[in-house]
Amino acid sequence: DAGVTQSPTHLIKTRGQQVTLRCSPKSGHDTVSWYQQALGQGPQFIFQYYEEEERQRGNFPDRFSGHQFPNYSSELNVNALLLGDSALYLCASIRREQETQYFGPGTRLLVL
Amino acid sequence: AQSVTQLDSQVPVFEEAPVELRCNYSSSVSVYLFWYVQYPNQGLQLLLKYLSGSTLVESINGFEAEFNKSQTSFHLRKPSVHISDTAEYFCAVSARNNNDMRFGAGTRLTVKP
Numbered sequence: 767d768a769g770v771t772q773s774p775t776h777l778i779k780t781r782g783q784q785v786t787l788r789c790s791p792k793s794g795h796d797t798v799s800w801y802q803q804a805l806g807q808g809p810q811f812i813f814q815y816y817e818e819e820e821r822q823r824g825n826f827p828d829r830f831s832g833h834q835f836p837n838y839s840s841e842l843n844v845n846a847l848l849l850g851d852s853a854l855y856l857c858a859s860i861r862r863e864q865e866t867q868y869f870g871p872g873t874r875l876l877v878l
Numbered sequence: 879a880q881s882v883t884q885l886d887s888q889v890p891v892f893e894e895a896p897v898e899l900r901c902n903y904s905s906s907v908s909v910y911l912f913w914y915v916q917y918p919n920q921g922l923q924l925l926l927k928y929l930s931g932s933t934l935v936e937s938i939n940g941f942e943a944e945f946n947k948s949q950t951s952f953h954l955r956k957p958s959v960h961i962s963d964t965a966e967y968f969c970a971v972s973a974r975n976n977n978d979m980r981f982g983a984g985t986r987l988t989v990k991p
């Protein structure tokens with residue numbers, strides 16, 4: 767039973783560029799959440815997708831957007847990258863009506 | 879919205895000593911509580927969780943946490959730590975009516991020989 771997978775593992779971009787990160791949820795899970803974890807901090811909730819729609823959103827600007835596909839996988843897009851967007855981006859999945867989220871290994875993004 | 883405060887950013891202990899990592903939460907609704915562990919350059923792994931029932935929950939590797947509603951706390955304890963327990967530990971809370979999970983800033987546990 768595969769867990770949550772994310773790609774790529776590492777990414778280097780320059781300011782102003784755009785980036786797309788990908789996540790495949792754990793088998794049987796239909797809800798995907800994205801988190802940003804800056805160095806030395808706890809994960810911050812970005813948004814959550816269920817039934818291909820954004821259901822909840824944290825305090826992140828519109829430069830952060832996402833998508834969920836019919837197979838429940840998800841993408842996180844960040845436009846106009848800033849140096850402060852450098853972080854570990856974590857994807858978590860859960861089956862709706864259950865309580866426990868399972869996390870992927872993360873994508874480490876470095877913006878130069 | 880709910881929030882979490884982890885009271886210690888770093889906790890150094892010697893091997894085989896007991897440890898307590900403190901976590902307080904704030905919420906206007908009923909919550910689920912979690913502890914996750916993060917090893918260097920890895921994602922988060924669920925350590926234990928409180929959903930309902932017994933206020934004392936245990937993990938398979940000797941950690942335990944007690945939900946204290948009156949003190950809004952969910953402290954993590956282990957009676958005897960190992961070198962391999964060195965990691966970052968995150969306390970998290972989510973409201974029972976959604977999956978919006980909020981994390982504390984983390985506690986770095988360093989176990990010294």
